[in-house]
Amino acid sequence: MLPSEYKQIVAERGKDQWLNRESDVEDFISHLKLEFKEILDLKILDAGCAQWRDTNLIADYGMCVDGLDYDKEFVVEAIKNYPKINFVVWKIESTPYSNNYFDAVYCVNTLFYTNPEESLKELNRILKINGILYITLDEKIFNIDENKEIHSLDINETLKLLQNYKILSKKYKERIDEIPFRHKHSFYSLVLKKEKSG
Numbered sequence: 001m002l003p004s005e006y007k008q009i010v011a012e013r014g015k016d017q018w019l020n021r022e023s024d025v026e027d028f029i030s031h032l033k034l035e036f037k038e039i040l041d042l043k044i045l046d047a048g049c050a051q052w053r054d055t056n057l058i059a060d061y062g063m064c065v066d067g068l069d070y071d072k073e074f075v076v077e078a079i080k081n082y083p084k085i086n087f088v089v090w091k092i093e094s095t096p097y098s099n100n101y102f103d104a105v106y107c108v109n110t111l112f113y114t115n116p117e118e119s120l121k122e123l124n125r126i127l128k129i130n131g132i133l134y135i136t137l138d139e140k141i142f143n144i145d146e147n148k149e150i151h152s153l154d155i156n157e158t159l160k161l162l163q164n165y166k167i168l169s170k171k172y173k174e175r176i177d178e179i180p181f182r183h184k185h186s187f188y189s190l191v192l193k194k195e196k197s198g
Helices: 004-013 015-020 025-036 053-059 072-081 116-126 155-162
Strands: 043-047 064-069 086-089 102-107 127-143 148-152 165-177 183-194
Touching: 025 053, 025 102, 025 127, 025 165, 025 183, 043 053, 043 116, 053 064, 064 072, 072 086, 102 116, 116 127, 116 155, 127 155
Parallel strands: 043 064, 043 102, 064 086, 102 127
Antiparallel strands: 127 148, 127 183, 165 183
């Protein structure tokens, strides 16, 4: 989990960084089409929706999408700009949704802000059997300016939490962000299919 001092820096100076990143929505949609064939009316959660850019792109495909973020400012603005999309202020570790509610969950550039074990357990709870979990897991986040690691995650241990899933795609990626300070993300982009409950 990202240390609280860095969460505060992002809250104060880094909110627009999400809009500068390449969207994963096209890749997400392509996987949904492969698995479901017909994607209209699928129930989707954008967990950690930030400025709702990706939430809106997903909704454009005719799916029923909810956007969830812990940042109240983001959600208030999202509701104002996209009144047809359901947005909620909530933490991923404990969402307001019932068991097996969503056909797919999209959770990108988010889990390092949370307790991954609790968040993945919760996302598993609200995802239907045969549902798709599209996530990024940051193995390391490195503050280039201060020459120090600010986040690390044991990917193999984390994947043990997802043993009831089939891995459809696993890609290692790296990215350098300039806002709110120069930092490097070393992460995995994963597409998983829930094969059983638990």
